[in-house]
Structures are given as C-alpha cells and as structure tokens.
Amino acid sequence: TRRSVIRGTGHYLPERVVDNSWFESRLDTTDEWIRSRTGIEQRHFAAEGQTTSDLAIRASRAALNKAGLTADDIDGIILATSTPDFTFPAVATMVQAGLGIKSGFAYDVQAVCAGFVFALANADAMIRSGMANRVLVIGAETFSRIMDWTDRGTCVLFGDGAGAVVLEAQDGDGTKADRGILASDLNSDGQYRDLLYVDGGVSSTGTAGQLRMQGNLVFRHAVDKLAKTAHAALDKAGLQPDDVDWLVPHQANLRIITATAQKMNLPMENVILTVAEHGNTSAASIPLALSVADGQGRFRQGDIVVTEAIGGGLSWGSVIIRW
Numbered sequence: 188t189r190r191s192v193i194r195g196t197g198h199y200l201p202e203r204v205v206d207n208s209w210f211e212s213r214l215d216t217t218d219e220w221i222r223s224r225t226g227i228e229q230r231h232f233a234a235e236g237q238t239t240s241d242l243a244i245r246a247s248r249a250a251l252n253k254a255g256l257t258a259d260d261i262d263g264i265i266l267a268t269s270t271p272d273f274t275f276p277a278v279a280t281m282v283q284a285g286l287g288i289k290s291g292f293a294y295d296v297q298a299v300c301a302g303f304v305f306a307l308a309n310a311d312a313m314i315r316s317g318m319a320n321r322v323l324v325i326g327a328e329t330f331s332r333i334m335d336w337t338d339r340g341t342c343v344l345f346g347d348g349a350g351a352v353v354l355e356a357q358d359g360d361g362t363k364a365d366r367g368i369l370a371s372d373l374n375s376d377g378q379y380r381d382l383l384y385v386d387g388g389v390s391s392t393g394t395a396g397q398l399r400m401q402g403n404l405v406f407r408h409a410v411d412k413l414a415k416t417a418h419a420a421l422d423k424a425g426l427q428p429d430d431v432d433w434l435v436p437h438q439a440n441l442r443i444i445t446a447t448a449q450k451m452n453l454p455m456e457n458v459i460l461t462v463a464e465h466g467n468t469s470a471a472s473i474p475l476a477l478s479v480a481d482g483q484g485r486f487r488q489g490d491i492v493v494t495e496a497i498g499g500g501l502s503w504g505s506v507i508i509r510w
C-alpha cells in the first residue's frame with residue numbers, strides 16, 4: 188500500500204512574546220483568569236508588516252531542512268489559513284514563490300482551526316491516489332489581525348505562528364507496521380456559523396472584520412465532537428483508544444484538551460501541550476505542536492499519533508498517523 192509519511196516538521200513563531208499581564212493593563216481581566224480558564228500564559232504576535240506568508244515560508248524552510256530536502260523536491264503546497272495576506276492569490280502560492288518553486292500546485296484550505304487536519308487529509312488523498320509524491324502541508328495564521336481588542340472573551344485567546352510538515356509517498360508492505368497516515372475523519376456542520384465567525388469579508392461588508400465567538404457554546408461542542416471524531420478515525424484505522432501513544436490536539440484551551448483526553452481514557456503524559464506558550468494559533472496549532480514535540484524527540488518510529496481539531500463552521504476532524 189502506498190502511504191503518506193511525515194518526513195520532516197518545522198515551525199516559526201514571531202519574535203514578539205506577549206504575556207497575560209499585557210492584557211491586565213488594557214482590559215478588565217487578570218493573568219489568573221486567563222491561566223485558570225484557558226491554560227494560556229503567553230502568545231506570539233507578528234510584527235507590523237509581517238504577514239501569514241512570511242511566517243509560513245520560515246516554517247516551510249525549517250521543515251524542508253529537517254527532512255533533508257530542498258524546495259525542488261516538492262510537488263505541491265497545501266496551506267491552511269483563515270488569515271491570508273490577500274483575498275487572493277492563495278498564500279500557498281506566495282510560499283511557493285518565496286521558496287523559489289516554479290512548478291507544481293499551490294492552494295489554500297479554509298477550515299479555520301480544523302484547517303490543518305483538513306489540509307493533511309487532502310494531501311494524503313492526493314499522495315495515495317498518485318497525484319503527488321511530496322506535498323508541503325502548512326498551517327499559518329496571524330489571528331492578531333482579526334481581534335477585537337475590546338472583547339476580553341476572545342482577544343486573550345489567540346496567537347500568531349506557523350507550522351509545516353513534508354508529507355511523502357512511501358510504499359509499504361501492507362502489514363500493520365506500515366508507517367504514515369492510517370485514516371482521517373472530516374466533518375462540517377454549517378448551521379453553527381454564529382457560534383464562531385468573523386463579521387466581515389469581501390462579499391458581505393467589504394472589510395476584514397473581527398472574530399466573534401460564543402465561547403461557552405463552542406466549548407460544549409468541542410468536547411463532544413473532538414472525542415467522537417478521534418474515535419471515528421481510530422475505528423477507520425482499525426485501532427482502539429488503547430493503541431494511542433500521543434494525542435496532538437488543536438491547542439485552543441487546556442480544559443477542552445483535558446476533557447477530550449479523559450473521554451479517550453488517555454493520561455495527560457501522552458498529550459502534547461503548547462497552548463501555554465502559543466495560545467490558540469488556529470490552523471497553525473497542530474503543526475506547531477507536532478514540530479515542537481518532534482524537535483524534542485518525543486515521537487518514536489511506529490508510535491500512533493492522533494491529531495484532532497475543531498473550529499469555525501463548525502468544522503472538525505481527526506487524522507491518525509503511525510510515526
């Protein structure tokens with residue numbers, strides 16, 4: 188069987204680090220509230236003029252480097268973002284140009300915080316069908332650009348950053364030991380638009396808009412839907428929750444992550460956590476967490492790694508990887 192294996196990971200975080208006390212002087216909030224309700228201690232914000240494609244290019248270079256490949260080795264780029272540099276062209280094409288690649292495809296996927304999981308499943312389908320051999324899959328965001336800085340219920344939650352993986356075709360022998368992406372489960376339900384959306388856009392207001400969220404409702408959907416999608420994906424892979432070595436969840440809120448791990452019967456030692464340092468970086472959070480953990484040498488070959496995410500749409504999903 189032809190499978191998609193992660194050959195390298197990389198990430199980039201903007202230099203500017205903002206801790207919770209920064210918000211204390213601007214809003215009616217406290218470090219204690221933010222830490223206890225979300226687990227977030229700090230986040231990175233892009234500098235003025237620094238765009239999503241800038242972050243993505245740096246993360247991509249790091250992933251190529253780790254994979255021991257050059258830009259010429261890539262057949263295509265799929266980039267997940269909700270905060271593109273421009274309405275068009277796709278950020279992926281700007282990454283392509285930035286890396287000096289002149290052939291192959293490059294396009295964006297928009298599924299908000301679930302974007303990376305959707306992009307990864309998309310790239311995997313292309314690789315398994317033979318449409319591509321090596322795909323750069325990126326999650327990159329500058330959510331600081333769509334914050335309402337007067338809304339304490341949202342602006343303390345998000346950060347900027349980018350993560351990337353090089354996904355590569357590998358022919359296995361069809362046995363259980365085959366590495367790579369084993370299964371994916373993707374879901375959307377557009378009736379929940381008003382729970383989490385940006386109140387602007389080209390065809391509605393003609394402005395970029397700001398993020399609006401009914402946090403407690405999103406929270407309830409998250410815990411329920413994340414455990415379900417992870418179980419569904421494990422089921423498709425023919426695996427049990429017991430088989431899971433690592434959970435790499437979307438890093439939105441420590442309480443959501445803890446509740447999901449509990450539902451999956453997984454001890455917190457097996458969960459990769461970056462939410463304290465990065466905040467919620469939307470589509471970038473999972474590739475960032477993968478890259479950080481990979482850099483620490485935490486994944487061993489053969490480990491079962493479960494990614495799961497939920498975001499605006501609502502859209503949610505899970506991808507199961509044998510590392």
Ligand code: ACO
Pocket residue numbers: 215216217220221224225299300301339340341343383400401402403404405406409439440443467469497498499
């Ligand atoms: N500081 C102090 N108080 C605050 C703050 C803050 N920063 N934010 C909200 N509060 C207050 C509220 O005003 C409310 O006060 P009230 O009771 O006087 O009305 C109180 O805290 C409780 O508010 P809730 O919203 O019920 O608090 P909750 O425990 O649900 O925590 C939070 C809020 C952190 C937003 C939580 O609901 C959450 O994390 N939800 C999920 C959000 C999420 O994951 N979103 C991302 C999804 S991914 C994507 O697609 C972008």
